[in-house]
Amino acid sequence: MPQDRQTLRRHLRQARRALSAEQQRRASQQLAHRLNDRPEIQRAQTIALYLANDGEPSLMPLARLLWQQQKTLMLPVMHRDNGREMLFQRFEPDTPMAINRYHIAEPVWAPEQVIAREGIDLMLLPLVGFDHLGNRLGMGAGFYDRYLEGNSPRPLLVGIAHECQRLERLDHQSWDIPLNAVATPEHWLDTREDLRR
Ligand SMILES: Nc1ncnc2c1ncn2[C@@H]1O[C@H](COP(=O)(O)OP(=O)(O)OP(=O)(O)O)[C@@H](O)[C@H]1O
Numbered sequence: 001m002p003q004d005r006q007t008l009r010r011h012l013r014q015a016r017r018a019l020s021a022e023q024q025r026r027a028s029q030q031l032a033h034r035l036n037d038r039p040e041i042q043r044a045q046t047i048a049l050y051l052a053n054d055g056e057p058s059l060m061p062l063a064r065l066l067w068q069q070q071k072t073l074m075l076p077v078m079h080r081d082n083g084r085e086m087l088f089q090r091f092e093p094d095t096p097m098a099i100n101r102y103h104i105a106e107p108v109w110a111p112e113q114v115i116a117r118e119g120i121d122l123m124l125l126p127l128v129g130f131d132h133l134g135n136r137l138g139m140g141a142g143f144y145d146r147y148l149e150g151n152s153p154r155p156l157l158v159g160i161a162h163e164c165q166r167l168e169r170l171d172h173q174s175w176d177i178p179l180n181a182v183a184t185p186e187h188w189l190d191t192r193e194d195l196r197r
């Protein structure tokens, strides 16, 4: 891919925002059923997800299915004092929500509801672009990469995307943490660990 990361981000974000409301609705329904049937999801008790923004597929239909199965769901929250840090806080149907500085809803800050990374079994990550090796292009702030750095146990990492976000090959930086799998409305892709790096 000859483009630099900023140009790539702009094109891919524009492509997903161009999807119609009907395409988005269908994508989130298909993702809910596809993911709910996966053994990786069934095995996980504590699952982190995100609230859709900027044309990302919505995971709310999936969240409703998971709540019915008594799964513990988590959402990212921006750290109050350290604006560069993201934490994960419990998300229930009646969790009070607030709008953060990125204009995205997040649970109202409640430190007793934070669960450490080691306690999260599986994480569904938003992304801007991905490839078949599990390389992930995010929005460019590095929040997920910083959250996942270091050697303590990591959740199973599953990127969530529309097919229009798939790239032939994506360069990665030293700090980029690769995904274990990517789910789109049409496919589940186990990324090829043996081919990485
Ligand atoms: N583990 C890390 N240690 C130090 N800096 C980091 C780390 N991870 C990311 N960064 C910083 O964050 C910046 C953005 O990272 P990157 O371009 O990979 O974002 P991204 O993966 O697209 O975004 P995000 O993870 O928020 O979805 C990098 O330029 C880098 O300086």
Ligand SMILES: [Mg+2]
Residues within 6 Å of the ligand: 136, 137, 138, 142, 145, 175, 176, 177
């Ligand atoms: Mg990155």
